[in-house]
Amino acid sequence: MRPVSPRLTSPRLTRDEMRRLISFAAADNNRPSKPEPKDIPVVAKPVAAKPGAAKPGAVKKARDPRKGPGPSKLAYRLSRAWKKPMVRNAALVYLPLALLGLIGWRVAADDQMRGAIEARVAAVIERIAARPEFAVRGVAVSGGSTGLRIDVHAVIGVEPGTSSLTLDVDDLRRRVEALGPVESAAVQFDPQGTLMVRVVERVPVVLYRNAENRLVVMDEGGVEIGPASIRANYRDLPVILGDGAPEHVSEVLSLIETAPEIVPRLRAFVRVGQRRWDVVLDRDMLIKLPAENSTEALSQIMALHYAQDLLDRDLAVIDMRFPERPALRMSPEAAETYQIRRAVAAIGGEET
Amino acid sequence: MNFAELQPFRSMRSRLYAASRKGRLAVLDIGSSKITCLVLKLDPGLLEEAERNDHLGTSRFGALEVVGARTVQSRGVRRGEIIDMDEVARSIRLALLTAEKMAAPKLGRVDQVVVSFSGGKPQSYSTHARVETETGRVTERDISNVLGACPPPPIGEGRQILHAQPVELEVDNHSGITDPRGMEGKHLSCAMHVLAVDQRPLSNLIECVRQCDLDLAGVTCASYASGLSALVEDEQRTGAVCIDMGGGSTSFSVFLRDRLICVEQIRFGGDHVTSDIAAGLLMRSAAAERMKTLYGGVISTGADDRDLIDAPQIGEEDAPNRRQISRGMLIGVIRPRIEETFRHLRNRLVEMGITEMPGCSFVLTGAASQMPGIDEMATRVLGRRPRIGRPLRIAGLPQSLSGPDYSAAVGLASYALRPPAELWDFPAPRPLSAKGRANEMLRWLRASW
Structure with missing residues (x-):
């Protein structure tokens, strides 16, 4: 900014000075055809400062309201610095992170403060969990027999009013499924707050006489349901025994399906050598089935039975271990009778 | 240099x-x-x-x-x-x-x-030098040598070079060479355009x-x-004068063979027209500027005398009966200044011999070139029809x-x-x-x- 000439503030102007000022102003608008007079006060001459003469500060103050629009230097620098990714990241990410980390470190380092905060958080969680909205209204068990339902209730053991937030539904389901008679279970809360337990019970299909000589009930997968304390409750279930018998319960079931006529005479299915079945019927009759294709072998026997009443005869063993070469063994009495008859026939006697 | x-x-x-x-x-x-x-x-x-x-x-x-x-x-x-x-x-x-x-x-x-x-105050100078090539073929060192051998133009005290562009390189008096490197020749000469400013x-x-x-x-x-x-590129190649009519000054630059060969400035511009209107019609300069841009012109026609436009005097901007003047009167104020500008331009162009340059076209550009009729005025004064660039x-x-x-x-x-x-x-x-x-x-x- 050019300092204002002191002549502009002097009270009186001579005619000569006036002319100079006019030509000075006119010089702005026209290119001077002749060289500018050298003595035009472009720069303030070193005149002794008079009292009241314009000081630079005072002039500046008078100019201030006429400043043009535009950002101040500080605003400009700040807004340009903000465009630097480094600065912006530092202000928006790193600085807050550092502050957070510092506060977190201070809190974690102070045991008392950490304890207080943990207690407070625990109290808040407890207060929220204790609200009536989260309370369990009751437990409803569906599916299965009555006795099983009572067992499930006992296993779950949730009192009405317990907070549902403290319950682990998955854990409850695992505990219910750990019960023998339960094949699968689903545990969930319904919107009213009741704990719904749906149970699918295992169906007992066979009795298994285990190594301790106790009868246990099994489903068709060979899974133990429970001890058969009273045999009479499971009168119509077949008995199986032998090592490896539980793994092949389904084979037993298909055998029974193939030959329903033997069911009334059935004593047991015996697993022999962990590979094949013996069927024990009453009157100490034994059917030895092959390891493979036992169903076909049995149906072959049943065909013989239908045709020639095979099973009603006095036989001790029907050996089908080689289906292409079945063998029969008569009971000793029958064998004796047979011998006598043969002898009689040989003599020429009549057949009785 | x-x-x-x-x-x-x-x-x-x-x-x-x-x-x-x-x-x-x-x-x-x-x-x-x-x-x-x-x-x-x-x-x-x-x-x-x-x-x-x-x-x-x-x-x-x-x-x-x-x-x-x-x-x-x-x-x-x-x-x-x-x-x-x-x-x-x-x-x-x-x-x-x-x-x-x-x-x-x-x-x-x-x-x-x-x-x-x-x-x-841009001022163009030209300087020229001729050197022998070191090896019989022009190398980069030769180009540097010939540029260094150009005598510095008398730009004067307190002046500074703004542009110094090699305009023409000649190898053994063969001109029009854009890149002489590797060419055979005994002499390399260079003409340079130097633009100096305060x-x-x-x-x-x-x-x-x-x-x-x-x-x-x-x-x-x-x-x-x-x-x-x-x-456009062809104009720069065949020779053209670009007249830039700005607010504070009017300047022209002359191009030939894709090179700038001269820049000259005249201290008349659109602001002077505005201040003429403000002083001549006693108006605020903002109002004068507005009137100039809306109604200004250079060539008056018969209809302009009947067109009345608002021209409030200083202090009368809000008065109910503002002064109105005819458009012809406004043109009468604007015209002499524009004419004077072009006269000065013509004098400079003639002084430098640019008007004799063959195939030289005039292009008007800059804010003041948007005034209606300015190309007509330029045609009259400069003797050649310009285009608005x-x-x-x-x-x-x-x-x-x-x-x-x-x-x-x-x-x-x-x-x-x-x-x-x-x-x-x-x-x-x-x-x-x-x-x-x-x-x-x-x-x-x-x-x-």
């Missing part, structure tokens, strides 16, 4: 190349009545490809996109020279910040800026840009820049910034994209190093046997 004092220009060049590698650059056209800022986004890959494949360099414009543009009123500038550095710095800050804001989705901040300078206003401008925390990547003469964008169309330039008044700003972008060969693009002449001497000996031996 003295290469040592051109060091600032060398560093400006390297900043310009750094900016184009980064792909971010701003150009600032600092005029007397407006400051225009364009924020440019350059694609360095495309730019490099164009540099390698395209000798003419026209496809370089594909690498350029204007992403931010802003024009603000210029305060503290008079006739292209700074009279209040604070105000100018403030205007620059405003223009740059708002242009950057517009560019924000595509570009971060820009640091390098190319600036135009429209004041400082040093003080230029350093004020540079200081102003520095105060805005910007790196200066180049300073050009404003009329040169407008010539670069308002003249609009700036080159570049990608992303807003419609509002594509009038003749923005040719200097667009020209700056063109300058930044394809900087012309200046003296400081060549290495300074220096004695042969030991390695160079050995190479020379080897070459001589190989050539002899």
Whole structure:
């Protein structure tokens, strides 16, 4: 900014000075055809400062309201610095992170403060969990027999009013499924707050006489349901025994399906050598089935039975271990009778 | 020519190349009545490809996109020279910040800026030198030598070189050579165009840009820049005069064979017309400016005497019965000043012998060239019909910034994209190093046997 000439503030102007000022102003608008007079006060001459003469500060103050629009230097620098990714990241990410980390470190380092905060958080969680909205209204068990339902209730053991937030539904389901008679279970809360337990019970299909000589009930997968304390409750279930018998319960079931006529005479299915079945019927009759294709072998026997009443005869063993070469063994009495008859026939006697 | 004092220009060049590698650059056209800022986004890959494949360099414009543009009123500038550095710095800050804001989705901040300078009484000089080639073939060292041998023009005290461009290189009196390297010849001569301006206003401008925390990547003469964008390539080749009619001054730049050969300035411009209206019709200058832009003209017709327009006197702006004048009266005020401007222009052109240049066309550009009838007036005074030159169309330039008044700003972008060969693009002449001497000996031996 050019300092204002002191002549502009002097009270009186001579005619000569006036002319100079006019030509000075006119010089702005026209290119001077002749060289500018050298003595035009472009720069303030070193005149002794008079009292009241314009000081630079005072002039500046008078100019201030006429400043043009535009950002101040500080605003400009700040807004340009903000465009630097480094600065912006530092202000928006790193600085807050550092502050957070510092506060977190201070809190974690102070045991008392950490304890207080943990207690407070625990109290808040407890207060929220204790609200009536989260309370369990009751437990409803569906599916299965009555006795099983009572067992499930006992296993779950949730009192009405317990907070549902403290319950682990998955854990409850695992505990219910750990019960023998339960094949699968689903545990969930319904919107009213009741704990719904749906149970699918295992169906007992066979009795298994285990190594301790106790009868246990099994489903068709060979899974133990429970001890058969009273045999009479499971009168119509077949008995199986032998090592490896539980793994092949389904084979037993298909055998029974193939030959329903033997069911009334059935004593047991015996697993022999962990590979094949013996069927024990009453009157100490034994059917030895092959390891493979036992169903076909049995149906072959049943065909013989239908045709020639095979099973009603006095036989001790029907050996089908080689289906292409079945063998029969008569009971000793029958064998004796047979011998006598043969002898009689040989003599020429009549057949009785 | 003295290469040592051109060091600032060398560093400006390297900043310009750094900016184009980064792909971010701003150009600032600092005029007397407006400051225009364009924020440019350059694609360095495309730019490099164009540099390698395209000798003419026209496809370089594909690498350029204007992403931010802003024009603000210029305060503290008079006739292209700074009279209040604070105000100018403030205007620059405003223009740059708002242009950057517009560019924000595509570009971060820009640091390098190319600036135009429209004041400082530009004066063209020409200088010429002739040297013998060292080896019988023109090498880069020969070019440096001939440039160094050019006598410095008498630019005077307190003046500074703004442009120094080799215009013509001749090998053994064979002219029109664009790149003499590797050519056979005994003599190499060079004609150079040197543009000198006042040093003080230029350093004020540079200081102003520095105060805005910007790196200066180049300073050009404003009329040169407008010539670069308002003249089409063929005009630059066959010879053309670009008359840039700005607010504070009118200047012309002469192009021939793709080179700038002369720049001249006349200190009359559109602001003088406004002040004529304000003084002659006793009006506020804002009202005078408005009347000039809305109703102004140069050639009056019969209908203009019947057209009445509002022309409130000073202090009467809100009065119910404002003064009305005829349009013819307004034209009567405007016309003499424009005519005088063109007379001065014609005198300068005749003085320099440019009117005798064959195939020379006139192109009017700049804000004042938008006045109706100005081409008619130019035809009458200059004796040749000019055309109104609009700036080159570049990608992303807003419609509002594509009038003749923005040719200097667009020209700056063109300058930044394809900087012309200046003296400081060549290495300074220096004695042969030991390695160079050995190479020379080897070459001589190989050539002899």
